[in-house]
Amino acid sequence: MQSARSLHRWVSYGAILPGLLLAVTGVALSLMPLNEAVSTGSLTPAADVSVADVASAIARDVPGVERIAKSANHTITADFFHADTFGSVVFDPATGNISPKPEPTGMWGTLKSLHRSLFLGDIGRGVTGLTALSMLFLSVTGVWIIVSRMGGWRALISPPATRGWKLVHFQAIRIALAGLAITSLSGVVMSLSSFSLLPSTNTPEPLFPDLSGAQMIAIAQMEALQSTPLSQFRELIFPFDGDPTEPFMLATNSGVAFVDPATGQITAFEPKSLWGHLYELVYLLHTGQGAWWIGLLMGLSICAAPVAVASGVALVLTRPKSPLSGIKIAPASRAKDVILVGSEGGTTWIFAAELARKLTEAGRAVHVAAINDMRENYPKADNLFFFAATYGQGEAPESAHQFDKVFAKFERKDIAVSVLGFGDRSYPEFCGFAQYISAQAKRAGFECLDELTLIDRQSLQAFAAWGAQIGEKLGISLTLAPRLATTAPTHLTLLRNTRLGEEVGAPVSILRFEIPNKGFAKFGAGDLLGILPPGSDVPRFYSLASSTKDGFLEICVRRQEGGLCSTHLTQLVPGARIKAFIKPNPQFRPARNSNPMILIGAGAGIGPLMGFLRGSKGVKPAHLFWGGRSEQSDFLYQGELKTCVETGQLTQLSTAFSRDQSPAYVQTRLKEQSSEVARLISEGAEILICGGVNMAQDVARTLDEILMPNGTSVAQLKSQKRYLEDVY
Amino acid sequence: MKPLTKTSLVAGALALAMAVPAQAKTLTVITSLGAVPGPRAYVAIYVTDPKGKVYDTIHVAGREAKYHQHLRGWVRGARKSRTKPHSVTGASAGSGKVLKAQFEIADNLIAAGYQVRVDTAVENFADVPKAAVLTLGKDTSVRGRGIVRKVEVH
Ligand SMILES: Cc1cc2nc3c(=O)[nH]c(=O)nc-3n(C[C@H](O)[C@H](O)[C@H](O)COP(=O)(O)OP(=O)(O)OC[C@H]3O[C@@H](n4cnc5c(N)ncnc54)[C@H](O)[C@@H]3O)c2cc1C
Ligand SMILES: Cc1cc2nc3c(=O)[nH]c(=O)nc-3n(C[C@H](O)[C@H](O)[C@H](O)COP(=O)(O)O)c2cc1C
Numbered sequence: 001m002q003s004a005r006s007l008h009r010w011v012s013y014g015a016i017l018p019g020l021l022l023a024v025t026g027v028a029l030s031l032m033p034l035n036e037a038v039s040t041g042s043l044t045p046a047a048d049v050s051v052a053d054v055a056s057a058i059a060r061d062v063p064g065v066e067r068i069a070k071s072a073n074h075t076i077t078a079d080f081f082h083a084d085t086f087g088s089v090v091f092d093p094a095t096g097n098i099s100p101k102p103e104p105t106g107m108w109g110t111l112k113s114l115h116r117s118l119f120l121g122d123i124g125r126g127v128t129g130l131t132a133l134s135m136l137f138l139s140v141t142g143v144w145i146i147v148s149r150m151g152g153w154r155a156l157i158s159p160p161a162t163r164g165w166k167l168v169h170f171q172a173i174r175i176a177l178a179g180l181a182i183t184s185l186s187g188v189v190m191s192l193s194s195f196s197l198l199p200s201t202n203t204p205e206p207l208f209p210d211l212s213g214a215q216m217i218a219i220a221q222m223e224a225l226q227s228t229p230l231s232q233f234r235e236l237i238f239p240f241d242g243d244p245t246e247p248f249m250l251a252t253n254s255g256v257a258f259v260d261p262a263t264g265q266i267t268a269f270e271p272k273s274l275w276g277h278l279y280e281l282v283y284l285l286h287t288g289q290g291a292w293w294i295g296l297l298m299g300l301s302i303c304a305a306p307v308a309v310a311s312g313v314a315l316v317l318t319r320p321k322s323p324l325s326g327i328k329i330a331p332a333s334r335a336k337d338v339i340l341v342g343s344e345g346g347t348t349w350i351f352a353a354e355l356a357r358k359l360t361e362a363g364r365a366v367h368v369a370a371i372n373d374m375r376e377n378y379p380k381a382d383n384l385f386f387f388a389a390t391y392g393q394g395e396a397p398e399s400a401h402q403f404d405k406v407f408a409k410f411e412r413k414d415i416a417v418s419v420l421g422f423g424d425r426s427y428p429e430f431c432g433f434a435q436y437i438s439a440q441a442k443r444a445g446f447e448c449l450d451e452l453t454l455i456d457r458q459s460l461q462a463f464a465a466w467g468a469q470i471g472e473k474l475g476i477s478l479t480l481a482p483r484l485a486t487t488a489p490t491h492l493t494l495l496r497n498t499r500l501g502e503e504v505g506a507p508v509s510i511l512r513f514e515i516p517n518k519g520f521a522k523f524g525a526g527d528l529l530g531i532l533p534p535g536s537d538v539p540r541f542y543s544l545a546s547s548t549k550d551g552f553l554e555i556c557v558r559r560q561e562g563g564l565c566s567t568h569l570t571q572l573v574p575g576a577r578i579k580a581f582i583k584p585n586p587q588f589r590p591a592r593n594s595n596p597m598i599l600i601g602a603g604a605g606i607g608p609l610m611g612f613l614r615g616s617k618g619v620k621p622a623h624l625f626w627g628g629r630s631e632q633s634d635f636l637y638q639g640e641l642k643t644c645v646e647t648g649q650l651t652q653l654s655t656a657f658s659r660d661q662s663p664a665y666v667q668t669r670l671k672e673q674s675s676e677v678a679r680l681i682s683e684g685a686e687i688l689i690c691g692g693v694n695m696a697q698d699v700a701r702t703l704d705e706i707l708m709p710n711g712t713s714v715a716q717l718k719s720q721k722r723y724l725e726d727v728y
Numbered sequence: 729m730k731p732l733t734k735t736s737l738v739a740g741a742l743a744l745a746m747a748v749p750a751q752a753k754t755l756t757v758i759t760s761l762g763a764v765p766g767p768r769a770y771v772a773i774y775v776t777d778p779k780g781k782v783y784d785t786i787h788v789a790g791r792e793a794k795y796h797q798h799l800r801g802w803v804r805g806a807r808k809s810r811t812k813p814h815s816v817t818g819a820s821a822g823s824g825k826v827l828k829a830q831f832e833i834a835d836n837l838i839a840a841g842y843q844v845r846v847d848t849a850v851e852n853f854a855d856v857p858k859a860a861v862l863t864l865g866k867d868t869s870v871r872g873r874g875i876v877r878k879v880e881v882h
Contacts, residue, residue: 066854066856079852079853079854081854081874084762085763086763086765086850086853196793200794202794204803205797205803205804208780208804208808237854237855238854240857240858240859240874241873243858
């Protein structure tokens with residue numbers, strides 16, 4: 001993987017300039033077949049006539065005709081030699097019109113030879129051939145990288161969970177890949193063939209026949225030509241100057257034949273080789289000659305290649321500066337604390353840098369490095385921290401691919417190890433790689449500084465809590481508040497605070513804020529609102545129940561016992577201001593199709609689900625399962641949900657209350673309606689779940705039971721991105 | 729232009745096989761081209777028996793082997809005689825070019841009606857096999873067709 005990536009990168013540096021040139025000229029040339037088809041009228045299919053009809057018409061009107069040929073684009077040209085001059089005309093089989101052959105316009109020829117040989121003759125042809133080979137290599141390794149990074153082939157077609165330049169880059173690559181793979185493979189074949197490095201694709205002449213030498217019969221009478229329809233026709237060569245010892249040579253889609261002019265019969269035939277047929281397909285795919293729409297499709301696909309390159313460059317340029325800058329990193333030989341980082345997207349480095357900064361400020365010598373760069377020894381170190389993200393199916397991220405190798409070589413055992421895992425609970429192997437490191441460290445007999453800690457979706461609260469605990473162990477006070485790249489916080493003004501649930505001990509508020517100004521980030525339901533509570537640097541995240549289109553920001557907040565931010569928020573009165581910012585959360589969002597959605601939530605978890613309902617406008621049939629404590633006390637959005645049911649925007653509403661007459665939970669309702677749920681899922685429904693971890697686990701277990709008879713499972717739905725969770 | 733010289737190994741081998749007395753002549757063939765349309769022309773100058781079987785290749789103008797198949801009479805005749813159409817190549821030829829080449833041939837083959845033939849091919853125009861056919865011992869100069877104006881043998 002590592003080597004495939006660096007190879008991919010180096011090959012792309014080498015191929016970028018000629019590659020772009022080939023792509024741009026290729027896209028321009030992709031219009032050529034259409035241009036020819038339009039200008040010669042061959043957009044309409046050739047008339048249903050025989051070669052005998054065409055050839056006799058031309059022979060009558062064009063003195064000295066020696067050759068008739070049909071181009072891949074179905075243009076019929078006739079070459080003649082008459083009165084000591086050569087010439088060519090174009091014949092229209094539909095009308096019988098003969099017109100002078102249009103001069104090939106300079107632009108196409110120039111483009112073509114630029115594309116083929118960069119105006120550099122054989123050297124240029126070699127360069128373009130190698131470039132095509134590089135493009136082919138990049139397409140294959142590119143697919144491989146995407147697949148292994150995202151953990152499956154599905155990644156190639158499922159919507160990517162990214163935004164901005166990364167999304168542009170990824171989408172452009174996906175669009176360009178098809179065209180690039182096909183044109184580069186065919187380009188390599190054509191290049192090899194032009195250097196005669198592949199067997200000849202031409203059908204050789206059949207063995208020369210013995211001819212009767214008798215008087216030639218009329219062309220219209222020749223049976224071989226009568227029985228060949230124009231659609232099969234390629235080329236007809238006349239006996240030069242009426243030479244009676246020469247036959248007609250007739251090339252068709254299937255081979256080359258000699259025709260005796262005296263009998264009009266085929267006297268010898270050489271079929272086209274399989275390789276010849278194959279090469280024609282290759283040529284068709286590469287040039288679109290003969291099927292202008294193939295040319296256009298390829299051109300469109302490859303249009304995306306320069307976009308991919310440009311967005312790739314933009315990605316590199318907009319990459320944030322190293323999170324380690326400004327921190328005094330100690331050399332490996334002197335460090336007391338060593339932080340080893342396994343990261344792919346870079347956020348884990350920000351957490352590591354925060355720990356390094358705070359430890360350094362406390363006067364300790366700290367070294368930070370990628371796991372891949374782990375030394376065989378850190379002679380002065382007391383503590384070894386592994387900060388590890390997880391990718392693929394519980395696999396190591398990019399900067400930790402060498403973990404097994406480097407870890408096995410490590411010499412000291414008298415060092416305390418702490419493993420902090422970064423992951424996302426919605427993946428089946430939550431923090432799989434950190435768990436692996438922890439198990440390996442235990443197996444190797446290392447002392448553990450603390451138990452393995454897992455951080456879900458870069459939770460700053462969980463990280464701060466871990467830091468406090470580590471600080472205690474090290475005898476220092478550690479306040480960890482990393483600054484993840486976010487938009488700067490803005491002041492929001494509260495419009496409305498709907499307070500519910502107080503009577504049943506589950507205080508929860510629906511908070512609606514004003515969108516401050518036009519420049520405020522665009523957001524959708526399911527994105528997160530990061531709120532900085534007074535007296536803390538660590539933001540808390542709340543799932544948005546509205547989108548920019550709704551014209552307000554809305555969240556549902558459950559007041560936590562002793563909770564800093566939630567207590568503050570649920571007590572706000574209209575007009576109060578808070579500091580907040582948007583954090584995109586594109587992986588939690590319904591697919592843009594008309595498949596049904598099953599929305600499942602409890603308590604404040606209804607927030608984003610309500611947002612999805614508002615956004616779908618009835619396009620997606622929606623089934624909502626929601627659980628609260630008491631219908632009388634904490635039924636969030638009661639009125640709006642009833643209206644949605646009446647208008648049909650919500651197909652079905654199932655509520656469960658745990659403190660009412662017949663106590664029930666959401667999973668109770670799912671079980672009661674298991675056949676309906678199973679049916680919806682078999683029809684392609686997607687499931688979106690929001691709320692607490694426990695509820696999510698119970699729901700997953702129940703759904704697994706419901707799905708088992710159908711031979712599917714939650715894990716499978718997750719891998720199809722049809723089971724999305726936002727749990728906290 | 730420097731005359732091209734060619735000693736035919738095939739000639740020697742055939743002569744031996746047929747046990748023909750090795751009485752031979754060295755002849756010069758001069759091929760004059762007229763106007764060549766468009767790009768440069770490929771030209772094959774070769775010796776055949778009266779039926780067109782290639783006996784010897786004197787000169788081929790045009791170096792890219794993949795275009796040689798368009799010199800149809802030559803390729804065809806070589807197939808008949810099962811000799812490889814080994815090419816004695818030079819640059820492809822433009823308008824007004826005069827190609828001079830020497831070859832050696834046994835007297836008895838001249839008497840048997842062996843011929844010097846010229847094939848031409850020009851990109852985008854018809855190939856002309858037998859653009860000129862000169863029967864040795866009978867003609868010393870013939871008119872050609874297409875781009876070949878004239879062929880002479882001394
Ligand atoms: C992706 C995401 C989406 C979320 N969406 C929502 C949402 O839509 N609605 C919502 O209500 N919440 C949501 N949350 C949870 C929310 O971000 C906060 O975590 C929650 O409101 C609690 O924050 P707080 O400041 O009130 O509590 P904190 O002060 O951070 O305390 C959190 C909990 O820990 C306990 N605690 C605090 N300090 C200590 C201590 N020293 N020792 C032991 N225990 C302690 C508190 O009693 C409390 O129960 C979401 C979280 C995430 C990660
Ligand atoms: C393509 C992809 C696959 C992931 N796979 C997993 C996984 O299997 N298990 C897990 O716990 N987290 C998974 N995650 C979440 C990341 O581990 C998590 O976001 C981490 O904080 C990223 O850290 P980094 O930015 O340093 O790479 C995945 C993330 C992405 C983008």
